[in-house]
Amino acid sequence: MFQGIINGVSAVAIPILMLAIIGHGWHKKVKVYEVFTEGAKEGFNVAVRIIPFLVAILVAIGAFRSSGALDLLTGLLSPLTSWIGMPGEVIPMALMRPLSGSGAIGIVSELINTFGVESLPARMAAVMEGSTETTFYILAVYFGSVGVTKTRHALPAALMADLAGIIAAVVVTQMVFG
Amino acid sequence: MINTIWIVLMAGGILVAGFQCLGLDYSSAAGLVMNPSLVPLTDLTKGLFDSAKASVNLAMGLIGIMALWLGLMRIAEESGLVKIFARAVRPIMIRLFPDVPDDHPAMGAMVMNIAANMLGLGNAATPLGLKAMQELQKLNKVKDTATNAMATFMALNTSSVTFIPATVIGIRAAANASNPAEIIGPVILATGVSTTVAIIAIKVLQKLPRYQMPTDENPPAAEGEGV
Numbered sequence: 127m128f129q130g131i132i133n134g135v136s137a138v139a140i141p142i143l144m145l146a147i148i149g150h151g152w153h154k155k156v157k158v159y160e161v162f163t164e165g166a167k168e169g170f171n172v173a174v175r176i177i178p179f180l181v182a183i184l185v186a187i188g189a190f191r192s193s194g195a196l197d198l199l200t201g202l203l204s205p206l207t208s209w210i211g212m213p214g215e216v217i218p219m220a221l222m223r224p225l226s227g228s229g230a231i232g233i234v235s236e237l238i239n240t241f242g243v244e245s246l247p248a249r250m251a252a253v254m255e256g257s258t259e260t261t262f263y264i265l266a267v268y269f270g271s272v273g274v275t276k277t278r279h280a281l282p283a284a285l286m287a288d289l290a291g292i293i294a295a296v297v298v299t300q301m302v303f304g
Numbered sequence: 305m306i307n308t309i310w311i312v313l314m315a316g317g318i319l320v321a322g323f324q325c326l327g328l329d330y331s332s333a334a335g336l337v338m339n340p341s342l343v344p345l346t347d348l349t350k351g352l353f354d355s356a357k358a359s360v361n362l363a364m365g366l367i368g369i370m371a372l373w374l375g376l377m378r379i380a381e382e383s384g385l386v387k388i389f390a391r392a393v394r395p396i397m398i399r400l401f402p403d404v405p406d407d408h409p410a411m412g413a414m415v416m417n418i419a420a421n422m423l424g425l426g427n428a429a430t431p432l433g434l435k436a437m438q439e440l441q442k443l444n445k446v447k448d449t450a451t452n453a454m455a456t457f458m459a460l461n462t463s464s465v466t467f468i469p470a471t472v473i474g475i476r477a478a479a480n481a482s483n484p485a486e487i488i489g490p491v492i493l494a495t496g497v498s499t500t501v502a503i504i505a506i507k508v509l510q511k512l513p514r515y516q517m518p519t520d521e522n523p524p525a526a527e528g529e530g531v
Contacts, residue, residue, distance in 0.1 A: 139423050147380045154383040165378025169371030172434050173363045180359035186310050188355030189317030193348050194324060224462075234475055243479040252476060252487045256469030257494035261462040264433075265306070268458060271434050272441040275448050278517070279509035280455040281306055286505045287463035291498030298490040 172271055179270030183262055187225045196221060211304070212296045215240075215247040219254055220292045224261040224285070231255065250299040258291040321348040366430070373431035377416070386412030389419075400460070400503070401453045403443070410439030414457055422467045433461060446518055456506050463502035466495050 151158045190196055200217045207217055215237060223230045234255050237248040261284045269277055327339030380386045390397065390412040397415065398406050405411075413436035420429035436457060444451050450458075469491050476484035509515055 140428060143428075144376060147376050147383075147385060150385045151379040151383040156379055156382045158379050161378050161382050162375035164375075166371035166375035168374050169369075169431070170367050172374075172431075172438075173367040173370050176366075176434075177360055177363045180363055181356050182310065184359040184362075185352050185355045186313035186317070188351050189321075189348060190313040191317075192351035193317040193321035193344065195316045195320040198320060231471065231475065234472060235479075238475065238479045243476055243481040249487065252472045253490045253494055255472040256466055256487060256491035257464060257498060259462045259464035262306075262309070264462050265458060267430075268433060268437050268461070269450065269454075272437045273447065274441070274444075274450050274454065277306065277450045277458075278455055279506065279512070279515040280450055280458045283455065283459045283502060283505035283509050284462040287459060287498045287502035290501035291463060291494055294494040294497035295490070298493045302490050 176267045176271050179266040183266040184226075187229070187262070191222075191226075191229065210293060210296055211300045213247050213250070216250050216254070216296075219251040223254055223258050223292070224288050225263075227260040227263065230260070246299070246303060249303050250296060253295040253299050254292060257295050258288055261285065261288055318348065321345050369427055370431045370434070373428055374435060377413070377432065377435055380416075381409060381412065386416065390415045400456055403451065403453050404440070408439065408443065410436055410443065410453070413439050418460060418465060421461065422465050423470075433457075449518060451517065452506075452510050455510065456503070459502040459506040460499065463498040464495055465499050467492060 148158055151161070196218060199221060200214070203217055203221075204214045207220070208214065212220070219230060219233045219237070222233055234248070234251045237245075237251045241247050261281075265277065265281060265284060269275070269280075321344045324344040325340060325342055327341050329337040329339065377386070380389075386409070387407070390406075393415055394406055394411075397404075397411055401411070401414070413432055417429055417432040417436050420432055437454065440451060440454050440457065441447065443453070467488075469488070472487065473484050476487070
């Protein structure tokens with residue numbers, strides 16, 4: 127039932143939001159069509175402006191992952207992570223999540239296929255997927271889109287939050303499903 | 305900092321691939337065996353080119369969605385809907401973003417972005433977030449440097465304020481989980497922890513001397529802290 131509600135909210139949220147925006151605009155006598163196209167014009171510029179930042183970040187992450195460097199780091203970290211109750215199988219997820227959204231989803235799917243959807247590693251990875259974000263991608267793209275190159279404390283703070291989120295995901299999953 | 309991370313990712317990847325070309329095998333009964341091969345390096349090169357191509361495809365895919373949301377957002381601005389929305393969460397926003405005037409368009413765009421993130425609407429969140437950054441940049445006096453408001457907004461975004469992790473529930477449902485949505489409770493707890501840490505970290509770090517905002521247009525050369 128609960129899941130039905132969740133799926134329902136996800137399905138109707140965007141159409142309702144669009145209807146509300148257009149409806150309210152019509153009610154306030156906004157020339158919705160002209161105003162829409164005026165705003166939409168910016169879309170192209172923004173998307174093109176972020177390309178250099180996307181290339182820099184995605185190529186670096188690709189190199190780190192496809193070379194096997196990520197697996198190497200996983201091996202080095204395993205003594206540390208077992209201490210906080212994180213199974214070794216979940217380490218690639220914790221490392222991948224801040225770097226790549228599609229990579230992280232790939233790892234969740236792989237853990238589900240290998241260990242089963244109700245297994246602890248698969249559940250833990252799912253909680254991490256839901257509770258953290260692709261930090262590097264977001265920072266590169268958002269700051270890149272406005273030409274900010276000196277990001278000051280944004281990256282250290284974001285990485286601290288990621289670490290806290292990953293540890294919280296491990297602890298909560300162990301408490302609820304362990 | 306991002307310079308260091310970029311070098312580690314790029315050089316680390318290339319060096320590890322180079323090392324794997326040696327083909328060292330420790331498990332063999334005959335002791336250490338070497339099977340040199342250039343395949344790891346050629347695979348790496350191919351992977352790098354594929355990633356570069358994929359980034360442009362990603363940006364091209366974003367054009368249409370960006371245009372759609374920026375168009376809708378403009379209607380919502382003109383009609384005053386964004387203001388109504390922003391006023392509702394004003395007490396929280398003025399504490400998080402004391403430097404942003406509370407009737408500035410940046411507030412509205414940030415509120416819409418955070419709301420989209422909470423609902424797990426990634427497609428809507430990115431265009432609204434980029435819009436918010438543009439509005440914040442208008443308030444920025446030193447254009448190449450992040451303001452406190454930008455850094456706070458980024459910390460909120462990257463710590464992911466999520467109530468409905470739609471993607472991962474979808475994956476679990478596809479794998480026939482008996483209750484795909486059972487992770488929602490743990491997700492809300494964990495995301496609460498990471499968002500709390502993000503806000504504390506951003507407010508503490510912005511007071512440190514090394515993260516001070518330069519006061520004039522020509523600040524002394526920073527110590528390699530650029531993107």
